[in-house]
Amino acid sequence: MGASLRRRSVALATGAALLTGTIWALPQAAIADDANPTGSITGTVTGDQIAVGDGLATAWLDAGSHYEVYYGSISANGTYSITGLPAGTYHVGFNELGYDDGETVTSWIEWYNDSLTLEDGTPLEVGDGPVTGIGADLDTIGKVASNPVISGTATVGSKLTVSRGAWPAGAELQYEWYAGEELLQEGTSASLVLGANAVGKRVSVDVYAYLYPTGTPSNDTIQFKRTLETAPVKAAALQASTPSVSGTATVGATLTVKAGTWAKGASLSYQWYASGKKINGATKSTYKISSSLVGKNITVTVTGKKAGHVTTSKGSKATAKVALSATPTISGSAKVGQKLTAKPGRWTSGTRLTYQWYANGKAISKATKSTFTVPSNLKGKKITVKVTGTKSGYATVSTTSRATGAVAAKSTAKPAGSQVAKPSSKTSCPKSHPIKGNQTTRHTKDWIYHVPGGQYYNATHPEQCFATAAAAQKAGYRASKR
Structure with missing residues (x-):
């Protein structure tokens, strides 16, 4: 409908002197002439929105070809008084919200006595004196709730529904949903799924139909009702899982977090801890354990964020204490x-x-x-x-460990008994057999013999000692290159 209803509506100042004389050109019966009007209508109105103090009471004078409308403000305690009324026949309406631009937009008017339209209302005869006790309960019409009511939970992702309220038969309703003063949705839908943009705001609905203030159908004039506001919309709970840690808690190993199932679209971040203390810079989904953490338990916290949802953090169970290990x-x-x-x-x-x-x-x-x-x-x-x-x-x-080379057959070479001897100590050979035979583990067949004066002779731990280089070669050893 173009500009939203609230932007088109005008909250008028109240008071008979300012507002008296609004004319609605509808054919009605004649009115008596009165040069010095002294009539008045007073009473008390109740309703769930009366306490705001913006309501208007209107007295519609039947002037034959049109109505002349007189206003009186409804105070926060519900009392009102419309004064300066010429003698004549009146219909009294009660406008709980007080919106009336005099041309196209009016907040809902309930007619005395408990009626949806002026025509169905009870007329009052006003003379020189007051007409008192003209009141109304604006929350109901004929024991039916008058105003629309929002039902549902004010939480992001939840569905809210608004009831119609009481309207004249055949009224086709439109709905404008608001979060504060922000228009969320407009059209014929009486329901709304709350989005992230509503968080912290109170939701209300303007329900309207194309009706004259009298309650009769119109092509361009609107009457609307407004619901009470909901509580402030809460962020939705974020679907989250307790994470787990895979991998072995040992120095040099890489641990990986398994986040589990989180809400679709949630942004996840990570923080690793050692015995409850944050590990600086450890903010990825994997963590390689440093040697400084030996003896500490490792945990990880996953934090999920998503617009309109409560930021949620979940921590894993602790690993066993970090062990120091080595490759054999x-x-x-x-x-x-x-x-x-x-x-x-x-x-x-x-x-x-x-x-x-x-x-x-x-x-x-x-x-x-x-x-x-x-x-x-x-x-x-x-x-x-x-x-x-x-x-x-x-x-x-x-x-x-790393694998050895393929296992070799047992050596059949047997050096002469006088040419080979056992080491005399861990690092020494007998003087009679000074050549050191060393079986290195770097390569399984790389057996080396060292002669006195060689670069590595003194540091070599012999497995066998030989009298001559030839005997060492015969046993399967090669000469040291240094």
């Missing part, structure tokens, strides 16, 4: 009959370590010690070892 290495030669040793590296103090050896990824039965002697049936297979650390209150962590 294997020392020894991957040869049939040779002993391999698992070197676990550095773990959290007090951690209990267990071992499991594998051949080509398959667990080797009963191979659960820190050392393992390679049997002949594993020839050609690659060996790994898994170390598992457990400690009360901490995450249980398992790490696996």
Whole structure:
């Protein structure tokens, strides 16, 4: 309908002197002449919007070809008085909101006595004196609620519905929905789903029909009723889930948050904590654990935001305490009959370590010690070892070594007995066998012998000692490059 009803409506100042004389050109009966009018109409009006104090009482004088309208304001306590009335026949109307631009827009007028139209109202004869006790209950007409009422919960996403209220038969209604003074929706729909733009505002509805103030049909003149306001619209609860953390709580591991199900369109943010203390900069959906957090429990809080909804934060359960772990290495030669040793590296103090050896990824039965002697049936297979650390209150962590090369057959070379000897100490060989044979673990077949005066001779820990370089070469060792 173009400009909204409220923008077209005018809240007029009240008072008979200002408003007396509004003329509605409708054919009616003749009126008696009175040069010094002294008549009046008084009474008390009740209604749920009367306390605002904007209401108007109107006395419509039947002037034959038209009506002359006299006004009196309705006070906040409901009393009114229309004075200076010439003698004649009147219809009294009560305008609860007090809107009347005298031409096209009027807030609803209920007619005395309990009628929807002037024609159906009870006429009053006014003479030289007062007519008193002319009152009305504007909340009902014939025991039916007069004004429309909003039902529903004033929360974003909820549906509000407005009742029609009491109108003349055949009235076709239009609805304008407001949040404060902001027009939300207009048209023929008596319902509205609240959006985010209504948060914190009170909702009301102007229900209107094309009627003259008399209650009869019109093409361009409007009467409207206004509902009471709702409570301020509340933001809706945001659908949220308690997040969980996947990953193992060990130094260097990456933890990932599983946010769960949140409202469609919600924007999620993250904050990680160590034993309840915010971790600076840890605001992504993943977090790589630093060494400074050993012994601390990790949690993550997910915060969801969406327009018109309550900002909501959900925290995960705490992980076990962060453990310090290491990737094990294997020392020894991957040869049939040779002993391999698992070197676990550095773990959290007090951690209990267990071992499991594998051949080509398959667990080797009963191979659960820190050392393992390679049997002949594993020839050609690659060996790994898994170390598992457990400690009360901490995450249980398992790490696996890199694989050795393929297990080689047992060496059949047998140096002459006089050419080979056992080391005399961890770092020394007998004077009779000064050449040190070292079986490095970097490559399973990279056995090296060192001669006195070589760069690494003094630092080398020998597995075997030889009298000559030839004997060392025969045993499968190569000469050191330095």
